[in-house]
Amino acid sequence: MHDDVTTIPVPDRDEPGAAALVAVCADGLVLLDADGRFRSLNPAAAALLGRPAEELVGVRAPFVPGPAGPSGTRTVRWAVADGLSRELRYRVAPDGTGGLAVWFSDVTDRLARQERLTAIVRAAAGVAEAGSLTSTLDAIAREIVGTAHIAAAQILAVDDPAADLQVLGMAGFGSAPDFVRRLRACRERGADIRFLDAHARGEAVAVPHRRAAILSDPAWEPLHEIMSRPDWDGFVAMPMVVRGTTVGVINAYYEPDEAPDPSSLAFLEAMAAHAAVAVDTARLVARSRSEARTAERRKLARDLHDSVVQQLFSIRMQVSALQGQLDRSDPDPTRVLGAATELSEMSADALDDLRLLVREMHPSAPRGGDLVEAVRTHASEVQSRTGLRVDVLAPADPRLGPGVADDLYRTVREALHNAVKHAGADTVRVRIERSNGDLVVEIADDGSGIRPADPLTGVPGGLGLVSMRERAERWGGTCAAGPRPDGGWTVRTVLPVAGLDEQES
Numbered sequence: 001m002h003d004d005v006t007t008i009p010v011p012d013r014d015e016p017g018a019a020a021l022v023a024v025c026a027d028g029l030v031l032l033d034a035d036g037r038f039r040s041l042n043p044a045a046a047a048l049l050g051r052p053a054e055e056l057v058g059v060r061a062p063f064v065p066g067p068a069g070p071s072g073t074r075t076v077r078w079a080v081a082d083g084l085s086r087e088l089r090y091r092v093a094p095d096g097t098g099g100l101a102v103w104f105s106d107v108t109d110r111l112a113r114q115e116r117l118t119a120i121v122r123a124a125a126g127v128a129e130a131g132s133l134t135s136t137l138d139a140i141a142r143e144i145v146g147t148a149h150i151a152a153a154q155i156l157a158v159d160d161p162a163a164d165l166q167v168l169g170m171a172g173f174g175s176a177p178d179f180v181r182r183l184r185a186c187r188e189r190g191a192d193i194r195f196l197d198a199h200a201r202g203e204a205v206a207v208p209h210r211r212a213a214i215l216s217d218p219a220w221e222p223l224h225e226i227m228s229r230p231d232w233d234g235f236v237a238m239p240m241v242v243r244g245t246t247v248g249v250i251n252a253y254y255e256p257d258e259a260p261d262p263s264s265l266a267f268l269e270a271m272a273a274h275a276a277v278a279v280d281t282a283r284l285v286a287r288s289r290s291e292a293r294t295a296e297r298r299k300l301a302r303d304l305h306d307s308v309v310q311q312l313f314s315i316r317m318q319v320s321a322l323q324g325q326l327d328r329s330d331p332d333p334t335r336v337l338g339a340a341t342e343l344s345e346m347s348a349d350a351l352d353d354l355r356l357l358v359r360e361m362h363p364s365a366p367r368g369g370d371l372v373e374a375v376r377t378h379a380s381e382v383q384s385r386t387g388l389r390v391d392v393l394a395p396a397d398p399r400l401g402p403g404v405a406d407d408l409y410r411t412v413r414e415a416l417h418n419a420v421k422h423a424g425a426d427t428v429r430v431r432i433e434r435s436n437g438d439l440v441v442e443i444a445d446d447g448s449g450i451r452p453a454d455p456l457t458g459v460p461g462g463l464g465l466v467s468m469r470e471r472a473e474r475w476g477g478t479c480a481a482g483p484r485p486d487g488g489w490t491v492r493t494v495l496p497v498a499g500l501d502e503q504e505s
Helices: 018-024 043-049 108-128 133-145 179-188 195-201 210-215 218-227 262-327 333-361 371-386 402-423 462-474 500-504
Strands: 028-032 038-041 074-079 085-094 100-106 150-157 166-171 205-207 235-242 245-254 389-393 427-435 438-445 478-483 489-496
Touching (some): 028 043, 133 150, 133 166, 166 179, 166 262, 195 205, 235 262, 245 262, 262 333, 371 427, 402 427, 402 438, 402 462, 402 489, 462 478, 462 489
Antiparallel strands (some): 074 085, 085 100, 150 166, 150 245, 205 235, 235 245, 438 489, 478 489
16 A cells, blocks of 8 residues: 555546657656556656666666655655766656556756755855855855755965965865965975966866866875865866956865756856955955044044144243243243143143043943943933933843953944934934843934945945944854834844853953
């Protein structure tokens, strides 16, 4: 008896045209005996299974009855010639003689396309999340290895082919921290580095049976141990091109008996495009940060010149006047006292301006991890200076290590600064609380809900938002920012409470 099968009418062989219908059907149609062996096959079935029908008769079939999927079908892998395999989707029904009637089709390419599309979407999402470059490209490498019968993958940054390369992402090789050093040794021995051809030409380079060539070449000896770990055979180097510039390559190491067909190459090209965007974005952010530091230094120079330098010049002039009075044989006590008093006041003003500049450059961190107290103090200063109402809601003061408290405090400062500068808000609410094992710090304003995009990265909030995300990621958390449906802008940082003390130590 066969259980869990779907009943499908089987045409009577004696019905006129039935045999012709079976013969011309593009899908596989087979009959199995009571032992599950092939009894008869239509021409399409033999072609899909990759063997003549006469060779298959009497062979045990891969099709078995059982619980079907939502569409009433099941999927099985079938080995064809040269060690390759195909994915077959099938449906079974009793044939009325104790055996089974089976319909099946080859869905290998369709499933591969679905897997590749899913991997491309996940890679795009990873790039959009703007995490660290290494973690993003490691994730892309893992997506490549998990798809398209690729055993291992590397993502390399190549600025100058004559210089050392940088491994930004890797999967399938295990731990290989000294890969770059070993590759340098291979280059010094005269090894043929084929992925440099892909970088130079800006097009894919495919090399069959590359593993055997590398492992038999003494010039590659420093990398023999690493390159022998995955089970691979052929190799493809795909250039990473963005805005007309090649910024690196993806090396894909194909499983044995798997050839890089056009569909696979198109998949690699799409993944290389995502990786190139990630590399380019990271470089733009680094350049933007450098320019921001330069701008900060210029602003400091202007502020010093406009305030403290001018005051020091005035102090110097006042000192000269005072010296002139004191050098006289009959100094006027009233003038001397007036000059000294004015000199004291000018010195105090200069000192206050210097302290203000230092405070703006290096905001004071929370003392002893007292985050709430520091936030309340700063909120009060912002409110008195700008007129913006700042409410701090903190049911309990989370005691934190100085490192995490300082990062959260700087996040609050940055968010309040942006609210004052860009939001046009009347009120800002700062909420600090524990929720479901997480520490949540949320800054929400009732302003326009708009933040200008950074001119280089195009990210709303610019470098400030990038810095906030980096501070959160340092403690295993996340930071998200954006407009609210009812208006205004929210910055929300979530850190897992568990492990903060261990990370701090």
